[in-house]
Amino acid sequence: MSLLELTPSGLYCPQADVFIDPWKPVDRAVITHAHADHARWGMKHYLAHHHSEQVMRLRLGQDINLETLEYSEPIHINGVQISLHPAGHIPGSAQVRLEFQGKVTVVSGDYKVEDDGLSTAFEPVKCHEFVSECTFGMPIYKWQGQQQIFKEINQWWKTNAKQGRNSVLFAYSLGKAQRVINHLDTAIGAIFAHGAIWNTNQALIANGVPVMDIPKVTQELPKSAFKGAMIIAPPAAMGSPWMKKFAPYRTGVCSGWMNVRGARRRRAVDTGFVLSDHADWPGLIQAIKATEAEKVYLTHGSTAIFERYLVETFGIEAVSLNTLFEGDNANFTEE
Known part of the structure; x- marks a missing residue:
């Protein structure tokens, strides 16, 4: 039964x-x-x-x-x-x-x-x-170990910063975003969160989950604050007017679907990281x-x-x- x-x-x-x-x-x-x-x-x-x-x-x-x-x-x-x-x-x-x-x-x-x-x-x-x-x-x-993926993400960010570009990385606002945030190298530059991700971070922190507490992107922040920064955003922000404040920037996305040939091109992002x-x-x-x-x-x-x-x-x-x-x-x- x-x-x-x-x-x-x-x-x-x-x-x-x-x-x-x-x-x-x-x-x-x-x-x-x-x-x-x-x-x-x-x-x-x-x-x-x-x-x-x-x-x-x-x-x-x-x-x-x-x-x-x-x-x-x-x-x-x-x-x-x-x-x-x-x-x-x-x-x-x-x-x-x-x-x-x-x-x-x-x-x-x-x-x-x-x-x-x-x-x-x-x-x-x-x-x-x-x-x-x-x-x-x-x-x-078949996934690579996450340490290799995070090494690639941090190197991508570091290269972008050296070239005078900001980095915008798309990750689901609950789970993947916090996983990525906790593995970023803070020595490279500042890290910011889209409002949806910041709100989720605060809820998890309130529950005792050890998420790195990073600042939220707000209208009051000057464009200079984002120089060489990493901005973590949900996929819904792709191509939205919200992105304009970070120019010049490179975009990346974290998803298991990046394992499939052509997925990055279809999503119109610069780089894909196979992280699920x-x-x-x-x-x-x-x-x-x-x-x-x-x-x-x-x-x-x-x-x-x-x-x-x-x-x-x-x-x-x-x-x-x-x-x-x-x-x-x-x-x-x-x-």
């Missing part, structure tokens, strides 16, 4: 009468993380990790009915034990573990297996059923094998390809689920 069923409102655990990351308003929602395709407005009651609290209130409203847990802290609802475990995706991201009458199901949300130094590192949770994303579930997706907060192909396999799950449900991404691989290579029963989770979107939406 499965502990989950897919309904028009999302993944549902009937025994506990709770939904995990529902996409329609419900009475009780367990939220894996605060990205917009997982944490939506309109739930009567939310349950999430402590580090997600302030950013969820920032995005969904200060008055939402939100209960928070620490990792591995169990609660019981109608005989179902529910606990949250590190997913390593962004600060506060969690896998949801459900246990009932000896059956264990884990919903991973989004995850990555590389420790980014900011999010609590991914921890595999043994289970009978595992719900896994596969945003980058194709063999072409999702597991690559080897990471997905590593995570799934570590769970020892007998059955795996796959959401968003290349589900058919990855499903076939798991069945044929490991003999794991794999099933694709048609969900509304977007993941690291190729169109560079907010999340």
Whole structure:
């Protein structure tokens, strides 16, 4: 007997009468993380990790009915034990573990297996059923270690500064932006944040997440303040009038999709850095094998390809689920 069923409102655990990351308003929602395709407005009651609290209130409203847990802290609802475990995706991201009458199901949300130094590192949770994303579930997706990527980012910034150009780097405002900020070399120059990123930083800092506190870009700042600087902005700022104050500048973007030939050109940026907060192909396999799950449900991404691989290579029963989770979107939406 499965502990989950897919309904028009999302993944549902009937025994506990709770939904995990529902996409329609419900009475009780367990939220894996605060990205917009997982944490939506309109739930009567939310349950999430402590580090997600302030950013969820920032995005969904200060008055939402939100209960928070620490990792591995169990609660019981109608005989179902529910606990949250590190997913390593962004600060506060969690896998949801459900246990009932000896059956264990884990919903991973989004995850990555590389420790980014900011999010609590991914921890595999043994289970009978595992719900896994596969945003980058194709063999072409294999990430370099993040230290190499950050070395490239800092060198790009340093070169731009020497050439008298400012650097504008696009990264999602929750998770990736803070990861990048914490790995920038402050000896190169000043670092500034777009307002959306600065607001997110303040919410995370208020929750005890060790994000570097950098100044916000404001109208009052003179153009000279940005000389040789690094400006971190969300993808929505690409090509907007807001960019004019930084000229002359070079642009870069951080995304797993930069692994695909032509992605940088299609996004009209100067440089692309292959940096994702999702597991690559080897990471997905590593995570799934570590769970020892007998059955795996796959959401968003290349589900058919990855499903076939798991069945044929490991003999794991794999099933694709048609969900509304977007993941690291190729169109560079907010999340």
